[in-house]
Amino acid sequence: MILDIKKYPDKILTKKTKRVGEVSAEIEKLIDDMIETLYAKRGAGLAANQVGISKRIAVVDDGQGLVVLIDPKITKKKGETSMAEGCLSFPGLEIEVKRPEKIEVEYLDKSGQQKKIKASNLLARIICHETDHLDGKTMLDKLPLIKRLKMKRQLKGLFK
Numbered sequence: 001m002i003l004d005i006k007k008y009p010d011k012i013l014t015k016k017t018k019r020v021g022e023v024s025a026e027i028e029k030l031i032d033d034m035i036e037t038l039y040a041k042r043g044a045g046l047a048a049n050q051v052g053i054s055k056r057i058a059v060v061d062d063g064q065g066l067v068v069l070i071d072p073k074i075t076k077k078k079g080e081t082s083m084a085e086g087c088l089s090f091p092g093l094e095i096e097v098k099r100p101e102k103i104e105v106e107y108l109d110k111s112g113q114q115k116k117i118k119a120s121n122l123l124a125r126i127i128c129h130e131t132d133h134l135d136g137k138t139m140l141d142k143l144p145l146i147k148r149l150k151m152k153r154q155l156k157g158l159f160k
């Protein structure tokens with residue numbers, strides 16, 4: 001089932017999500033729907049709170065394959081790169097965001113297995129963008145204060 005995407009400034013986007021812990025049938029169904037939604041909307045990543053469910057789950061695909069992240073935690077960050085990013089919750093908007101070049105992330109996969117992977121460049125960027133979502137942060141929070149306030153004013157009522 002393709003799910004509706006919550007757009008900025010929906011309050012759920014600024015709320016920290018809850019840890020999942022155990023992968024139930026309900027969680028599996030949610031993940032399947034998130035995957036279907038990610039590809040239908042041609043996104044690179046999708047966090048559960050973007051579809052209205054405040055749980056610590058994200059699905060990402062940098063073009064090299066799907067990764068399902070349950071309770072992801074970034075344990076290492078290295079380097080810095082800057083690139084324009086988009087977000088399904090901010091349709092049409094692109095913002096230049098600085099992110100680590102390389103990361104290590106620990107998470108549970110869809111079968112509940114503990115995993116640890118190294119990611120770099122685009123995949124690292126997408127995972128950081130999604131874990132930010134899960135912490136209740138959007139790419140707007142990456143802007144310096146003045147730019148952020150200006151951007152928030154410009155975006156007022158835009159994504160209804």
Ligand code: CO
Pocket residue numbers: 086087088089129133
């Ligand atoms: Co996003």
